[in-house]
Structures are given as structure tokens and as C-alpha cells.
Amino acid sequence: MSDNYQPPKVWTWDKSGGGAFANINRPVSGPTHDKALPVGKHPLQLYSLGTPNGQKVTIMLEELLAKGVSDAEYDAWLIRIGEGDQFSSGFVDVNPNSKIPALRDHSTTPPTRVFESGAILLYLAEKFGHFLPTDPAKRTETLNWLFWLQGSAPFLGGGFGHFYNYAPVKIEYAINRFTMEAKRQLDVLDKQLAQHTFVAGDEYTIADMAIWPWYGNVVLGNVYNAAEFLDAGSYKNVQRWAKAIADRPAVKRGRMVNRTFGEPSEQLHERHDASDFDTQTEDKRNA
Numbered sequence: 160m161s162d163n164y165q166p167p168k169v170w171t172w173d174k175s176g177g178g179a180f181a182n183i184n185r186p187v188s189g190p191t192h193d194k195a196l197p198v199g200k201h202p203l204q205l206y207s208l209g210t211p212n213g214q215k216v217t218i219m220l221e222e223l224l225a226k227g228v229s230d231a232e233y234d235a236w237l238i239r240i241g242e243g244d245q246f247s248s249g250f251v252d253v254n255p256n257s258k259i260p261a262l263r264d265h266s267t268t269p270p271t272r273v274f275e276s277g278a279i280l281l282y283l284a285e286k287f288g289h290f291l292p293t294d295p296a297k298r299t300e301t302l303n304w305l306f307w308l309q310g311s312a313p314f315l316g317g318g319f320g321h322f323y324n325y326a327p328v329k330i331e332y333a334i335n336r337f338t339m340e341a342k343r344q345l346d347v348l349d350k351q352l353a354q355h356t357f358v359a360g361d362e363y364t365i366a367d368m369a370i371w372p373w374y375g376n377v378v379l380g381n382v383y384n385a386a387e388f389l390d391a392g393s394y395k396n397v398q399r400w401a402k403a404i405a406d407r408p409a410v411k412r413g414r415m416v417n418r419t420f421g422e423p424s425e426q427l428h429e430r431h432d433a434s435d436f437d438t439q440t441e442d443k444r445n446a
Contacts, residue, residue, distance in 0.1 A: 183243055189251060196249035198265070199234030199431050206236050206250060207260035209418030209426075211316065211372035211382065215276045216260045217430075218368050218413030219283055219290070224433065225409040228287050230266070235416045235430040277309045280365040290365045301359040304351075304366035312373045314340045324383045338389070341377075345394050348374055352396035367404060372414075375401035412436055 172186050198204055203220070207213040223231035238244040238259050245257040254261035254274035262279050264271040264286075273282045281302075284291035292298045318337035322330060348370070351358060359366040378394060378401050380386035392398065404410055415427040415436070427439045 183240060183246075188255065188257065189246075190248040191243060191246040192248070194247035194249055196247070196253065196263075197234075197236055199236070201232045201234050201431075202264060202266035203231065203233035204236070204263045204265060205233050205260060205417075206238050206253060206262075207417045208238050208240055209414065209416060209420075210259065211312070211376060212258075212276045213260045213417055214372035214414055215369050216262065216279050216283075217416040218372070218410050219280055219365065221409035221413040221416075222368070222407075223283065223287055223289060226289055228289065231283070231287060232433075233430070237417050237419070237428050239419070275309075277305055277369060280305065280369055284365050290363065290368070292360075292362060292364065297360060297362065301364045301366045304359045305369050308366070308369040308373065311344050315344065315373055315377065319385075320383045323385055323388070342389060345374065345378070345389070345391075345397060348400075349394040349396045352400045357400070367400075371401065371404045371410070375404055379405060415439070 175181065196204075196206060205216060205220070207216065209217070217235060220231050220233050238250065238261075240259060244250060245254075245259060250261065251257055253263055253272045256274060258274070260274075260276055260279060262273040262282070264273065264282075271282075273279045281291070291301055314337060319334075319341040322333040322337055326333070348358070355361055357363050357367050358370055374397065376382045377389065378386060378391035378397050380391070386392075415425055416430045417428065418426045419428060420426075427435060429435075
């Protein structure tokens with residue numbers, strides 16, 4: 160790898176050049192193996208991993224349950240993306256893009272598949288009537304920020320996070336380019352949160368649930384080990400908002416689901432009932 164790299168006339172795939180994710184990255188789509196997805200007892204079947212994108216949906220589901228929406232009970236099955244679970248025939252049938260999270264709603268006939276995290280949040284908000292304002296102006300503002308996240312997060316994750324934290328070679332230009340953009344986005348959020356309690360206004364919505372797992376986790380030092388590098392403490396309004404969201408009981412539970420990294424006490428690999436959180440705590444206490 161060289162700073163003077165010149166692209167070839169026609170790109171060809173070098174399987175050894177993918178860094179930390181070389182074993183799962185490929186330039187084609189579709190399944191690599193046949194395997195059906197498990198189905199649990201609840202209508203909502205989630206197939207995911209506790210990354211920021213996965214946390215969006217488990218936080219939403221736990222917030223719905225905290226509101227007493229019993230129909231939001233769900234089974235959360237672990238998809239180990241490092242082992243290629245997302246390329247099974249069953250997963251590709253739910254999400255042809257082979258990315259977590261993916262949801263199948265068995266309360267409809269035939270079951271409804273929902274993929275892309277933002278689409279899942281919107282689907283659940285409309286299905287259950289919570290966390291998306293009905294007032295047209297407030298609804299539009301919420302969707303503005305939901306789609307802002309969907310368009311912005313790839314620059315934070317696949318851009319900044321990858322080149323700063325995961326890339327096998329530290330490339331100054333790439334790190335500088337994506338750091339500049341990450342800080343610009345944090346500044347956008349900081350100025351918005353200077354005027355409002357939550358991202359889309361004074362109401363907690365799916366916009367917060369979408370944005371917090373990325374930007375909240377970054378400024379709180381939970382991902383990429385980059386809070387100091389980004390001078391995250393200077394974004395006072397983002398810090399205030401991030402800490403307030405982190406303290407919500409449903410958010411604490413949602414962050415645990417399908418998580419396989421970090422402190423063992425913060426991991427719940429699969430979730431099939433609310434009592435699983437109590438069982439997990441008891442198991443750690445007796446370990």
C-alpha cells in the first residue's frame with residue numbers, strides 16, 4: 160500500500176486487502192450458505208448485533224415496552240457478522256443487503272420484512288403510535304433528523320471510525336478528511352441541541368433513538384476510543400443530551416441486547432423475554 164497509489168483501469172478484488180473485515184467484505188451480494196433463521200414466540204423477530212445500528216431498534220423496542228405496549232414484545236436473535244451470519248439464505252431473505260438489523264413481523268399475513276434501521280424505527284413508530292409526533296410540522300422535523308442520521312452516520316462510522324480505529328494503515332489524508340466531517344456533524348447537532356431538549360424539538364422521538372447510538376456513544380467514549388481526539392467535551396449540548404439519553408432505563412436495556420463486546424455485565428447475547436435481563440444479571444452475579 161502506497162501514498163502514491165494509482166487506480167488501475169479496471170478494479171479487481173484483492174481478498175487480502177480488507178483489513179479487519181477482510182473475511183466478510185466482498186463485492187457481490189446474495190447468500191453464501193443455506194441456513195434458515197430461527198423464529199421465537201413473539202410476532203416481532205429481530206435479527207441483529209449490538210452495534211450502533213442494532214442498538215437503534217432494541218432501544219426503540221424497549222422504550223415501547225416501557226410505555227406498556229405489550230405487543231412490542233420481541234425475540235432478538237444474535238447475528239455474528241464477523242462469522243458471516245448475515246450471508247445465510249434466511250437472513251438474505253429478510254434483508255437482501257445483508258446488513259443488520261433486520262426485522263420480520265409475523266403479526267401480518269404474510270409476515271412483513273423490514274430492513275434498514277431507519278425504516279424499522281419508522282415502521283415501529285407508525286405501527287404502535289409512539290415516538291413520532293402526529294402534528295405535521297413536528298412529524299416532518301422528526302423525519303428530517305431521522306434521515307439526517309441515515310445520511311450522516313456512514314461518514315462517522317465507515318469513514319471516521321474505520322480510518323481512525325480499524326484501518327490496517329493510518330492514512331493521514333483519510334483521517335483528516337473524515338475527522339473534519341465528523342466534527343462538522345457534531346457541531347450541527349450541538350447547535351440544534353442548544354435550542355431544544357431533544358434533537359427534533361422538546362419531545363423524545365425516533366430521531367433521538369437513531370442518532371444517540373452513533374453520536375451519543377462517540378462523545379461518551381463508548382466507540383472508537385476517539386472522544387479525546389474529537390475534543391468531544393467541547394460539544395456541551397451534545398454531551399448534555401447524550402448523558403440524559405444514556406440514563407434512560409430502556410436505553411440501558413436496549414444497549415445490552417445482542418451485544419458481544421465490552422463489559423460482560425452489559426451483554427445480553429439474545430433476548431426472548433423481559434426476564435432475560437434479570438437472568439443475565441443473576442448469572443453475572445454468580446459467576
